[in-house]
Amino acid sequence: MPLGHRLRERREKLGKTQLDSAKDLGISNVQLSRYESGDRKPDPQMLSRFAEYYKTTADYLLGRTDDPTAGHPETGDADFHAAFEQFINNPEHGVFFKEYLAAPEARKEEMRRFWEFIREKEQGRKPGDRQGGA
Template sequence: MSLGTRLRERRERLGKTQLTAARELGISNVQLSRYESDDRKPEPDMLGRFAEYYRTTADYLLGLTNDATMDGPAAASTSASEAAAFEEFIRNPEHGLFFKDYLDAPEARQEEMLRFWTFLREQERLRKPDRDPE
């Protein structure tokens, strides 16, 4: 299975349209279409963004493994460190109100909120300092 096919398969598994996924990834729909049709290969940083967004590994996307799960020691430690950073963030009174129910939420809801925070943090990191927020 090609990289493009795996990207499309993961997007569809998440129930995302190409337009929605492209917008959330910060790329154009045309660009995502080219990746999915194997007309274009992503740079390493984009491959990493795809793996994170599609909740899989770069190894899976590249066809080095057929295991699409993010299990394993590296994934667990990344997840644990992300969760710890997120909990520190929400304990700040200025930030915590938005995510006030995280600590008491069921595990599935916590995972969803953590993914949302990770996405927001990545978007902030990618934002150019000289550009006004949209």
């Protein structure tokens, strides 16, 4: 399925009109129409904005996976939020994320992404290993 079709499919899945989506994304309706029709290809920054806005991943939009929610913190991993909440409630970690619970949703999303980045970098690290190393 081409990128444009996936963009349109995600927009429709979220119940958004082309005009509303374009306005929210800070682009013109004509630009969004061209992306959806395949007449125009988004640059990496725009692709990232699409993925965030449509609550999916760039991998899905580019056709690397057929699961629109795989790996997306808001929709893909049902245990992601629970694991994150458990992490921030640990007194050793919670200081870093102390404002999370009172933060606006956009800030919470940013903090969850940062935590996911840390979690991926530390995957497989054993006690005593240097941080960031293998």
